[in-house]
Amino acid sequence: MEFKHLCLVRFKEGVVVDDIIQELTKLAAELDMIKFFGWGKDVLNQEALTQGFTHVFSMCFDSAEGLAACMGHEKHSAFAATFMAALDKVVVMDFPFVVAKPAPATA
Amino acid sequence: MEFKHLCLVRFKEGVVVDDIIQELTKLAAELDMIKFFGWGKDVLNQEALTQGFTHVFSMCFDSAEGLAACMGHEKHSAFAATFMAALDKVVVMDFPFVVAKPAPATA
Numbered sequence: 370m371e372f373k374h375l376c377l378v379r380f381k382e383g384v385v386v387d388d389i390i391q392e393l394t395k396l397a398a399e400l401d402m403i404k405f406f407g408w409g410k411d412v413l414n415q416e417a418l419t420q421g422f423t424h425v426f427s428m429c430f431d432s433a434e435g436l437a438a439c440m441g442h443e444k445h446s447a448f449a450a451t452f453m454a455a456l457d458k459v460v461v462m463d464f465p466f467v468v469a470k471p472a473p474a475t476a
Numbered sequence: 477m478e479f480k481h482l483c484l485v486r487f488k489e490g491v492v493v494d495d496i497i498q499e500l501t502k503l504a505a506e507l508d509m510i511k512f513f514g515w516g517k518d519v520l521n522q523e524a525l526t527q528g529f530t531h532v533f534s535m536c537f538d539s540a541e542g543l544a545a546c547m548g549h550e551k552h553s554a555f556a557a558t559f560m561a562a563l564d565k566v567v568v569m570d571f572p573f574v575v576a577k578p579a580p581a582t583a
Contacts, residue, residue, distance in 0.1 A: 409571030461525035464516030
């Protein structure tokens with residue numbers, strides 16, 4: 370079962386979000402324990418539902434130990450300081466991911 | 477590109493979460509436009525990070541139209557009323573999902 374690290378964020382005004390995403394993508398490419406990285410920007414903009422959050426970042430690990438190794442890595446620490454300083458609000462969830470309906474097989 | 481519907485929730489006290497998850501799993505199995513359904517429960521319990529949210533539910537669709545068709549389906553409406561009544565707090569994000577580091581191929 371994979372272990373997920375999920376962040377919902379709203380960035381401070383003036384933050385160049387593309388730069389942050391580029392740095393995150395670089396970090397994910399460099400750290401082997403990060404098995405998957407994806408992100409999205411809410412497009413429905415229903416404030417009552419999003420509570421003001423705008424972006425989702427999702428990383429997958431083989432286990433909670435993989436996440437811990439990532440969090441403890443100096444490259445993550447260096448990035449995290451910049452990242453957290455750019456945020457207006459954030460929620461982070463860490464969980465083993467249960468697949469209840471698998472995606473259909475693709476060619 | 478897949479379209480994701482993500483919910484972070486905290487349930488009201490007394491709610492039988494397993495029942496809700498079972499109903500959601502049934503709904504996902506019944507509705508063809510739901511291409512994937514997964515969920516997780518935060519295990520690190522760092523209140524400063526989770527903001528009190530405990531569970532994540534993630535559904536995937538082929539497109540925003542797939543999501544809209546699901547939201548408009550009577551089976552979803554029937555479930556949504558029960559679901560929302562069981563929640564203490566909720567954030568919902570809807571977004572095209574950008575895969576920046578794909579998962580390694582598995583056998």
